[in-house]
Amino acid sequence: MSVTAISAAAGSPERKPASPFPADLSHSPLLGILGVLLGAAIVTLTGRLLSLGLADLKGNVGISYDEGAWVGSAFNVALMFIGPFSVYLGGLFGARRVLLAGASIFTVVSASLPQVHSYSLLIVLLAVAGLTSGTFYPLTLTFALRNIPLRYLALVLALYAFFIEGAVNCAPSIYGFFRNHLSWEWMFWLPALATPAMMACVYFGIPESPMPQSKKEAPSFAGFLYLSAGFALLFAALDQGQRLDWWRSGLFNGLFAGSAVLLLFSLERRLRVPNFLVDLGYLRNWNTILLGFALFSFRLVLLATIIIIPQSLSVRGLDAEQYGPAVFWTAVLEIALAFVGALLLYKGIDSRLLMAIGFTAIAFACVLNANFTSAWSAESYFPTELLMGVGQSFALLGLISSIILQVAFSGGLEAPQRALTVSAFFHSVRLLGGQVGVALMGHFIAEREKLHSNLLGLHVQSGNWLVDGTLHGLAAGLAGRSNGAFGAAGRAVGVIDSRLRLQAYSLAFIDAFHIVVAACVVMLVFTAALRRSPMNFRQLPALQQGADSPQEARP
Structure with missing residues (x-):
């Protein structure tokens, strides 16, 4: 049943609308x-x-x-x-x-x-x-x-x-x-x-x-095997890329090439021998494709609390229990905000608007967090916890809600293979998006740290009165616990180097927060490009009642 038919049925006074959801939905335990x-x-x-x-x-x-x-x-x-x-x-x-x-x-x-x-x-x-x-x-x-x-x-x-x-x-x-x-x-x-x-x-x-x-044929596993193995090798290549130095590594090249070959085999198999368990044609929909890109990009947005904030504190030597509160209170807030988001959906708010509010809040939180310095502790992130909690809760809830509405009103629940296909699609996008985001962010932070270390190092040269004075002062303070004057001087150079690296990492984390802000802007563009669903969550229960009515005649 098409979206047009659903919309027409919803507005018809003569007969109650048919639901795109299964008729026994309300009896689920x-x-x-x-x-x-x-x-x-x-x-x-x-x-x-x-x-x-x-x-x-x-x-x-x-x-x-x-x-x-x-x-x-x-x-x-x-x-x-x-x-x-x-x-x-x-x-x-x-x-x-x-x-x-x-x-x-x-x-x-x-x-x-x-x-x-x-x-x-x-x-x-x-x-x-x-x-x-x-x-x-x-x-x-x-x-x-x-x-x-x-x-x-x-x-x-x-x-x-x-x-x-x-x-x-x-x-x-x-x-x-x-x-x-x-x-x-x-x-x-x-x-x-x-x-x-x-x-x-x-x-x-x-x-x-x-x-x-x-009854005519058993499902074939070959196409699934090629696709799964191809994605797995691609995931392994992305996961090990930074350690292996990307294209300079034969292992990385082998993993990437093997992934490409298997994915091509999967595509060729799918085109030559269609499988009744898969309905790839159903995925050829503007909103479905756009929501896939949105979910892929959203995984990059989540790295603010998965990677950037924890690493910005752990680089100073803090352990998980010490830097955990910097993101823990975001999770505590999210339980209350989840109910607020659900209430807004019940009130009829457009799920796209919920997404836009969420990504805007995350962007503002990251702009504030971009004031990061090497002196920050977990408590320094507390003022932005509320914004981050609102952003992540509303953005993810709006994204999932949009996916559910899109699946429902595009016929995704009319056949079991469609539900399985779209579930596997978004699951694969979620995992690949997360790994691509982790790989890109890890590479970005490492490269920006090298850049800032080199730039800061240009201002730390032997012969500069401030540098020499700092070295002599540190060497004098370390002399009592060092192996002579040369040992103290070497330890003083090590202290200066660690301070430079800490500042370089601080600048790299600031750049990383700006990357998340840019990703939020991209997500807002994706949100604006989504087509509106014919019905919202406030109208869905009435739609279900119409489907359960004995007078309902499904088109």
Whole structure:
């Protein structure tokens, strides 16, 4: 049913409008919704805790820096691989079976990881954890698209946004508490304890309803395998690019070339042998493509609290528990702001306007944070926490709401393969956008630090009276704890160098905040280019009642 038909039906006094949502939507159990929220939070929190606890994990296993670089990649690359492949698994076995099986394996693996002391076994188990938890996002989103009661839809989307943002922003404080008061192993045990609760919600809340399969042919896995492997190799190349020095590395070139070949194979396979589990033609829609770009860019915006703020404090030697409050209070605010955003949606506000408010608030917060100096502590970020909380909550809620409305009113729920296809699409865009953003931001900060170090170094030359005076003063102060005058002079030069690097990093972080501001401006352009949905969240419950009425005649 087209958008025009829906709009015409909505305005017709003779008959009630037909709903683009499934007719049994309002009978969905709330436990299934809770499972959706828990699944999103668990996989997000696991990936974030793994990156925060990487140093402790490497120390426990006894591995080098280069070996440790593949620890996080094993989990994240597997997460990327299983995203598109979840469409095949969900179509073959049903979403409920795949979720329960994946969650069971993930629980056992997460509980076992702290006891692993073999590097090879660690990589294998992390890959298994990524493969199993990677099904949480696309398959639970598929359930959400087809089963959330319309009267709860805005509230559930608000909570979904909070669970994702809250997991990201709470992770440093959670890991800092575990590390300093319990044990670093809890970064694995916490997801292992939370996943059984999700499994219970999935078991009792999601009905056994596997996708109908064609009687003529079984679904082919080859195209899914090529696509998933291609995205996984691309993700690995981006993840290791900064360490390998990008195009100067043969391994990076090999990963990138392999990714390109597999993606081309996937495209050729899709064009030559269509698969009934995939409806790529449905994705050829202006708003769907634009929302994909918007989600891709939004991942760069989130780096303000994922990378820039934590690194700006950790570069001074602060640990996770010390710099965690700089982003923790943003997460605390987001729970209240999620309900505010849901209320605005229920009042009939356009989801695009909610997005615009969010990105504007993030931009203003980053402009204020661009006053950063090397003397800042976690408390220095508190004045901008409210703006950042409003921005991230409203922007993500508006983006997810726009995606849901677009899927609903473009026919995405009329066939199960469309729901699976669009879920896998946005899941892949989310992961790739996040990794591209991390790679670009990491490269940008490293290069800007080198530039500022060189520029600052031009003003620190031997023979300058201020430089010589500072060196002599530092050497005199360090002489009592140094090996003679030469040792004291060497330590004084080291102190000057560390101060220069700290200032260079400070300038690089200021530049990074400006990059996020520019990304927010791009997001505002994307928002303005979106076409308006025929109905808003205030009108959806009435639409559902019209669909449930016995007088309704669906066109």
